[in-house]
Amino acid sequence: MKYLKTLAPAALLLAMPSIGFAQDAEPVPGIDASTDSIFIFNSLLFLIGGFLVFWMAAGFAMLEAGLVRSKNVTMQLTKNIALFAIAAIMYYLIGYNVMYPLGNWSIGTDETGGYLGAFGVAVMEAVGIGRDAADDYGYASTGSDFFFQLMFCATTASIVSGTLAERIKLWPFLIFTVVLTGLIYPIQASWKWGGGFLDSQYGFLDFAGSTVVHSVGGWAALAGALILGPRIGKYAKDGRTVPMMGSNLPLATLGTFILWLGWFGFNGASQLAMGTVGDVADVSRIFANTNTAAAGGAIAALILTQAIYKKTDLTMVLNGALAGLVSITAEPLTPTLGSATLIGAVGGVIVVFAVPFLDKLKIDDVVGAIPVHLFAGIWGTLAVLLTNPDATFGGQIISIIIVGVFVFVVSGIVWFILKAIMGIRASEEDEIMGLDMAELGMEAYPEFSKG
Numbered sequence: 001m002k003y004l005k006t007l008a009p010a011a012l013l014l015a016m017p018s019i020g021f022a023q024d025a026e027p028v029p030g031i032d033a034s035t036d037s038i039f040i041f042n043s044l045l046f047l048i049g050g051f052l053v054f055w056m057a058a059g060f061a062m063l064e065a066g067l068v069r070s071k072n073v074t075m076q077l078t079k080n081i082a083l084f085a086i087a088a089i090m091y092y093l094i095g096y097n098v099m100y101p102l103g104n105w106s107i108g109t110d111e112t113g114g115y116l117g118a119f120g121v122a123v124m125e126a127v128g129i130g131r132d133a134a135d136d137y138g139y140a141s142t143g144s145d146f147f148f149q150l151m152f153c154a155t156t157a158s159i160v161s162g163t164l165a166e167r168i169k170l171w172p173f174l175i176f177t178v179v180l181t182g183l184i185y186p187i188q189a190s191w192k193w194g195g196g197f198l199d200s201q202y203g204f205l206d207f208a209g210s211t212v213v214h215s216v217g218g219w220a221a222l223a224g225a226l227i228l229g230p231r232i233g234k235y236a237k238d239g240r241t242v243p244m245m246g247s248n249l250p251l252a253t254l255g256t257f258i259l260w261l262g263w264f265g266f267n268g269a270s271q272l273a274m275g276t277v278g279d280v281a282d283v284s285r286i287f288a289n290t291n292t293a294a295a296g297g298a299i300a301a302l303i304l305t306q307a308i309y310k311k312t313d314l315t316m317v318l319n320g321a322l323a324g325l326v327s328i329t330a331e332p333l334t335p336t337l338g339s340a341t342l343i344g345a346v347g348g349v350i351v352v353f354a355v356p357f358l359d360k361l362k363i364d365d366v367v368g369a370i371p372v373h374l375f376a377g378i379w380g381t382l383a384v385l386l387t388n389p390d391a392t393f394g395g396q397i398i399s400i401i402i403v404g405v406f407v408f409v410v411s412g413i414v415w416f417i418l419k420a421i422m423g424i425r426a427s428e429e430d431e432i433m434g435l436d437m438a439e440l441g442m443e444a445y446p447e448f449s450k451g
Contacts (some may be wrong), residue, residue, distance in 0.1 A: 062255030095181060099186035221374070276311075320347070381399075
């Protein structure tokens, strides 16, 4: 028995190779092992990238909660979780099928697309666009692609939230989010990523969405800010801009780091493939360029604010990093590390000058989303010309204009309709009190307001 106990582990070790190589048995008929692995790795890239971009929702929430005054923090948190939930439903019901009208993009558990957004299909049928049955075993799983693309849609809505903070009512904002995520974003995204005319006719290049995602959020926010007007007391009668400091700069800094982390999924997974050695090398390069562009934007804002104001401005540095990220999003693969750093640095410079420029125009952007996402988004789209020889100036600039006009005009119409029907701005009394108590009846920091 003693010897049997001694030999037992050895016998187990001898058996392990046969267990380990069991997967090397005869291949299953009809399944190509190489295709199988590509499918798995592509789907995995979408899923990992998707949950990293999902984490950006937390980043936006923390950034906005830190940059608004304490009396409006709960409202910003409410808007951010609500807009993400709305985006998830609307992109399923309408958006995904509008964005990809020509491909096999049905969402379902079988070849009939059992869970397909019925209204989205009805929209496509109404305009005469046919669809094929879903094929969930090809390039990547349809579910993983839907999940990944949804996160981009939700990001667009998050951009609008911060600009209009502290004076917009909750429900008009959420209704606008329904239209933005269900129709406005998917329609223009289909023009590039859905095989539409910006892609086929103009050769528009926008790798991960400096224009398709970020400038769209910026244009929608700009339209809303112009119609909504500035916060009470933001601009004095003598022309001065009155600073309204955020409630929690550590929280805003945390939000920026979360967004920085999530951006690796935003840009990296936009490679849309991880099934070959070359694809993995490209994803790695995208990660490196994304990171250094953020660093370039932060450093540029750090130095420039010190030079101009004689003191470094943390909020500018945070937005400088984000502007660097937006700037590299249109083309994170082709630049060298040095080029990516400079592209991001220009984004940081843009923020430092664009924030006071908007104040001169009396356009009140609470968190600086318009300079970060719109202005840096336009710059990033044009910067593609510097590193990608396939880009053309005409193709880039006309696409920026087409998307900008469409989103700004349609968003403006929606904001005007909401203003006429139900009003979009909180009353003066509610704004002074703070929207936390006026609309929600709860405060983020109740122990500090009770004396």
